Amino acid sequence: MNAEWRWDFAIEILPQMLWATLNTILAAGIGYAIAAIVGLLFLLGQRTPIKIVNMINREIVEFIRSTPLLIQLFFVYFVLPQFGITLSAWVCGMITIGLHFGTYLSEVYRGALEGVPKSQWEACRALNFSTFYTYRKIVLPQAFPIAIPGMGNYLVGIFKDTPLLSTIGVAELFHAATAVGGYHYRYLEPYTIVGLIFLMLSIPAAIWIRKIEKNVNLAQGKIKKEQL
Amino acid sequence: MSYFAFLSEHGPTMLLGTVTTIKVLICATILYVIISLIFGLMRLSKNPIIQGTATVYIEFFRGTSLLVQLFWFYYVLPFFGLTLEAFTAGVVAIGMNFGAYGAEIVRGGVLAVPKGQWEGAFALNFTPAKRMRKIIIPQIFPIILPPAANLTVELLKATALVALVTVVDLTFEAKQINSITWLSAQCFGTALLIYYIISRFFLVPFLRWLEVLAARKVGKEIK
Numbered sequence: 001m002n003a004e005w006r007w008d009f010a011i012e013i014l015p016q017m018l019w020a021t022l023n024t025i026l027a028a029g030i031g032y033a034i035a036a037i038v039g040l041l042f043l044l045g046q047r048t049p050i051k052i053v054n055m056i057n058r059e060i061v062e063f064i065r066s067t068p069l070l071i072q073l074f075f076v077y078f079v080l081p082q083f084g085i086t087l088s089a090w091v092c093g094m095i096t097i098g099l100h101f102g103t104y105l106s107e108v109y110r111g112a113l114e115g116v117p118k119s120q121w122e123a124c125r126a127l128n129f130s131t132f133y134t135y136r137k138i139v140l141p142q143a144f145p146i147a148i149p150g151m152g153n154y155l156v157g158i159f160k161d162t163p164l165l166s167t168i169g170v171a172e173l174f175h176a177a178t179a180v181g182g183y184h185y186r187y188l189e190p191y192t193i194v195g196l197i198f199l200m201l202s203i204p205a206a207i208w209i210r211k212i213e214k215n216v217n218l219a220q221g222k223i224k225k226e227q228l
Numbered sequence: 229m230s231y232f233a234f235l236s237e238h239g240p241t242m243l244l245g246t247v248t249t250i251k252v253l254i255c256a257t258i259l260y261v262i263i264s265l266i267f268g269l270m271r272l273s274k275n276p277i278i279q280g281t282a283t284v285y286i287e288f289f290r291g292t293s294l295l296v297q298l299f300w301f302y303y304v305l306p307f308f309g310l311t312l313e314a315f316t317a318g319v320v321a322i323g324m325n326f327g328a329y330g331a332e333i334v335r336g337g338v339l340a341v342p343k344g345q346w347e348g349a350f351a352l353n354f355t356p357a358k359r360m361r362k363i364i365i366p367q368i369f370p371i372i373l374p375p376a377a378n379l380t381v382e383l384l385k386a387t388a389l390v391a392l393v394t395v396v397d398l399t400f401e402a403k404q405i406n407s408i409t410w411l412s413a414q415c416f417g418t419a420l421l422i423y424y425i426i427s428r429f430f431l432v433p434f435l436r437w438l439e440v441l442a443a444r445k446v447g448k449e450i451k
Binding site: 062063065066067068069070071072074075078079082160161162163164167174178181187188191192194195198199202203206 | 420
């Protein structure tokens with residue numbers, strides 16, 4: 001084992017790594033889409049006026065939020081076949097990520113809804129708007145901008161958690177790096193390249209989210225242009 | 229095999245793993261608190277070199293995945309002649325990763341201390357170091373503890389990753405027992421439950437108690 005960085009090897013494996021990056025992005029995208037929908041379901045469970053549903057919903061959310069994603073992945077991947085449901089690693093991974101981050105996103109949604117001032121609701125009541133109309137025309141347009149930064153952060157969060165999928169055999173970036181490293185018995189370049197690719201994708205994403213956040217705050221009049 | 233039979237046979241092994249998990253949790257928490265305080269304050273420094281170092285550190289560790297960092301510490305550092313034990317590598321990787329997140333919380337906390345406090349310290353002719361130590365730092369704790377508590381629960385969850393670099397913690401034991409018995413539901417279900425119990429009944433109440441303590445210290449009463 002020698003410590004020097006070999007450029008020829010790094011360049012040789014780069015195309016393979018870039019291909020695997022596409023899989024990582026795909027996994028993050030699908031996982032996020034599922035999480036966004038699951039988040040809505042949890043939000044619904046939380047806002048139903050039935051007490052018992054609220055309670056069960058809260059316990060489920062608490063449980064999913066306070067247990068590691070890794071074991072949840074193992075659980076879904078290994079336990080479902082015992083009940084006769086055999087899903088591919090991809091599907092298992094997407095379901096688990098969707099469930100896990102759905103609980104986080106439901107909190108983001110809740111915060112956004114509560115961020116809409118109560119007077120807005122009261123005004124709608126005074127104008128005799130229906131609940132549906134109130135949500136569609138008054139509340140959601142105001143809640144959405146509040147939710148954007150949180151939603152963006154979890155998009156980056158999901159992206160950074162996709163390497164966990166490699167543990168159940170989803171062929172994403174980290175999985176490719178481990179495979180390449182094992183084949184050539186050189187781990188320095190593959191893992192470093194993985195780190196660099198993550199940096200190159202997540203830092204621009206974070207900057208972009210910060211910019212959106214600023215624009216949202218500007219549009220809502222929370223900060224003034226001179227303060228930027 | 230009933231669940232109780234499973235527990236009586238494999239429960240002790242899982243408890244041993246739990247002890248390791250708690251050890252990782254405690255060590256990594258201590259490390260991350262220290263790192264967050266240092267880098268959070270460095271981030272606020274007027275010196276561009278100090279501030280730049282902190283910014284690069286924070287962006288680097290927040291920008292890459294914890295798992296990648298963990299593997300880097302464990303599998304790549306030996307190439308540079310620095311071989312870490314699995315446990316150490318795990319603690320260091322988690323501590324440094326969460327330290328980067330914590331540094332941002334500390335930075336936010338320092339900035340959130342009311343301006344009057346800074347001006348008061350300035351008016352009393354405190355040196356900058358003394359102002360930080362005596363006036364500002366004691367006041368940041370009630371501000372930073374709630375987000376830091378969330379981060380610490382995240383850290384507990386992140387400790388599961390050390391199993392992937394061969395630290396024999398709860399996750400590792402669960403995987404191990406699973407590969408022997410193929411009782412997946414029992415193994416992973418028990419592991420999930422143990423993590424849940426640690427978080428819900430030990431970690432969160434403890435952090436909540438710290439929050440109340442910190443708030444009381446600066447004369448605020450928490451609802």
